[in-house]
Amino acid sequence: METNLMVSCSLGCSLSITHDVMIYYIKFLDHVSTSNAWETVEEFNKNKLEICEVVGFFEKEDNDAIYLSTMKSKTDLGSGHIIIKSAIISLKKIPLDRRRVSS
DSSP states (O other): OOOOOEEEEEESSSEEEEEEEEEEEEEEOOOOOOHHHHHHHHHHHHHEEEEEEEEEEEEEEOOSEEEEEEEEESOOOOEEEEEGGEEEEEEEEEEEEEEEEEE
């Protein structure tokens, strides 16, 4: 969704502020691989879930997950992340201003 706000300046130019990009900051529980070797029961019981954080461009969402990228070009995305909704602890949405100035 795109939201536009037009502002005129004293020099006769106009500034268009566009909120068509949303940044997400998410804290979530991540899976843990405890060991690639045998562990005692005591060692295994010391393992804990990891709380992770991600900041990225919102790309899409479905019933199960939120999809983010951390790099963008005009044609490609980089460093994608799929965060399962049921693992999310907190989520903050931050609109990114894309300012366009015309005279």
